[in-house]
Amino acid sequence: MSGPGRTLAIMRIGIVILPDQRWSQARRRWAQADEWGFDHAWTYDHLGWRDLVDGPWFDSWTTLTAAATVTSRVRLGTLVASPNFRHPAAFARQVTALDDVSDGRVLLGLGAGGIGFDSAVLGGETLPPRQRVDRFAEFTELLDLILREDGTTWRGEWFAAVDARNNPGCVQRPRVPFVMAANGPRSMRLVARFGQGWVTTGLDGDDLEAWWGTVAELSDRMTRTLEEAGRDPATLDRYLSLDSAPVFSLTSADLFAEQVARAARLGFTDVVTHWPRASSWYAGDEAVLAEAAALLPELRQV
Numbered sequence: 001m002s003g004p005g006r007t008l009a010i011m012r013i014g015i016v017i018l019p020d021q022r023w024s025q026a027r028r029r030w031a032q033a034d035e036w037g038f039d040h041a042w043t044y045d046h047l048g049w050r051d052l053v054d055g056p057w058f059d060s061w062t063t064l065t066a067a068a069t070v071t072s073r074v075r076l077g078t079l080v081a082s083p084n085f086r087h088p089a090a091f092a093r094q095v096t097a098l099d100d101v102s103d104g105r106v107l108l109g110l111g112a113g114g115i116g117f118d119s120a121v122l123g124g125e126t127l128p129p130r131q132r133v134d135r136f137a138e139f140t141e142l143l144d145l146i147l148r149e150d151g152t153t154w155r156g157e158w159f160a161a162v163d164a165r166n167n168p169g170c171v172q173r174p175r176v177p178f179v180m181a182a183n184g185p186r187s188m189r190l191v192a193r194f195g196q197g198w199v200t201t202g203l204d205g206d207d208l209e210a211w212w213g214t215v216a217e218l219s220d221r222m223t224r225t226l227e228e229a230g231r232d233p234a235t236l237d238r239y240l241s242l243d244s245a246p247v248f249s250l251t252s253a254d255l256f257a258e259q260v261a262r263a264a265r266l267g268f269t270d271v272v273t274h275w276p277r278a279s280s281w282y283a284g285d286e287a288v289l290a291e292a293a294a295l296l297p298e299l300r301q302v
Contacts, residue, residue: 006211007211007262007276009264009269009302010021010300010301010302011260011263011269011270011271011299011300011301011302012039012040012269012270012271013037013039013042013260013269013270013271013272013273013296013300013301014038014042014075014270014271014272014273015033015040015041015042015167015272015274015275015297016042016043016044016235016243016272016273016274016275017029017033017041017042017043017250017275018043018044018049018052018080018274018275018277018282019043019044019058019059019060019063020052020055020057020058020277020279021056021058022055022056022058023058023063023161026058027066027067027070027239029275030066030067030070030071031049031070031071033071033074033275034070034071034072034073034074034108036290036296037293037296037297038074038108038247038276038293038296039074039075039076039270040074040075040076040077040078040270041067041071041075041076041077041217042076042077042078042109042270043060043063043067043078044060044079044109044111044117044274045060045061045078045079045080045081045082045266046060046117046213047085047117047118047121048117048118048121049116049117050116050117050280050281052280053117054169060078060081060095061078062104064077064078064098065097065098065101066150068098068101068105069101070139071105073105074105074120075105075106075107076098076102076105076106076298077107077109078105078108078109078110078243079109079199079272080110080111080179080181080241081108081109081111081158081266082110082111082113082118082136082139083110083112083113083135083136083139084113084114084119085118085121085122085160085198086139086160087145088143088146088154088161088164088285089128089144089146089158089159089161089164090217091143092143092146092147092166093165093166095101095108095143095147095170095176096147096166096169096170099170099171099172099176100168100171101235103171104170104171104172104263105177105215106170106172106177107127107176107179107197108176108177108178108179108235109179109180109181109199109220110136110140110143110178110179110180110181111136111180111181111182112132112133112136112181112187112246113132113135114132118171122255125220129184131248133184133186133187133284134158135158136155136187136190137186137190138157138158138159139159139181140178140190141194142154142156142161142193143176143219144175146161146164146166147166147169147170147174147175148166148174148175149164149166150165150169151163151165151211152164152166163258164179164249177196177197178194178195178196178197178198179195179196179197179198179199179237179239180194180195180198180199181198181199181201182198182199182200182274183200183203183218184221184272185225188221188222188225188228188275189225191222191225191236192225192226192229192236193229193230195230195236197236197237197238197239197259197293198222198223198236198237198239199239199240199241200215200218200219200237200238200239200240200241201241201244202214202215202218202240202244203217203218203220205245205246205265206246207246208245208246209289210245211244211245211246212245213273215240215263215266216263216266219238219267219268222236222238223267230233231248231287237269237270238267238269238270238271239268239269239270239272239288239294240263240266240268240271241271241272242256242259242260242263242271242272242273242274243273243282244272245259248276248282248283249273249274250273250274250276250282250284250285250289250292251284251289251297253288253291253292256288256292256295257292257295257298259271260299260302261286261299261302262280264302275289276288276289
């Protein structure tokens, strides 16, 4: 068995709701995710995303704040926020506010940031992978410090802060959980240092089986990284984005159940699917989502 062994555990199941609808329409989805019993609900933290940049798109943090007001139990997060257009000092204030509004339900997904619209729209240089990880390391360390301590002064290569405040601090102590995206060795070491959760998309595979092979390999690599850092692998939650596979997980409820079970066998504690859209990315049928949601109590028992 890859990853930490799981004999009796509860699998947590989450859903991504893209911020591509006006709130008058989107609020139904967030409220429904809460009512159905999803454990966490996420949205993308982008200024625009892939070919959807030409369509409607709304701010993630405002969306999550609105979602907090129409939900009561589901945890809320970004999948994932990055330093492409965020500064730790200002971002810490947003994180603290959402944790307050949601009464401690924030899961903060963080990543290095990719290329594309987000990295170009502000007129800056598109960074190569090594520099993006350098920036991510500094972003994560500074954000962690500001969220934990009031009055942070810092000057690094990428960011500076002078007496940055965090009053009153997060509802969750000592800060909100970091769920960190990582597939490479340097980012995984950052997860081992700062993360309460790790999220992976797997690597490109020509078919579903090949993709699952990369997921198993990455899970094993994360375990080794934790052990080398002197950290118990059982202290890290593991999230898998099912829809990075070449097949949409909600193609059918049966397929979804199979994918959840397979993730559990690899030691994942959490999986994430996407709310079906009418076309393009994650195109599917909401009726299948409703059928899968009815299976949640059963799917959690792994």
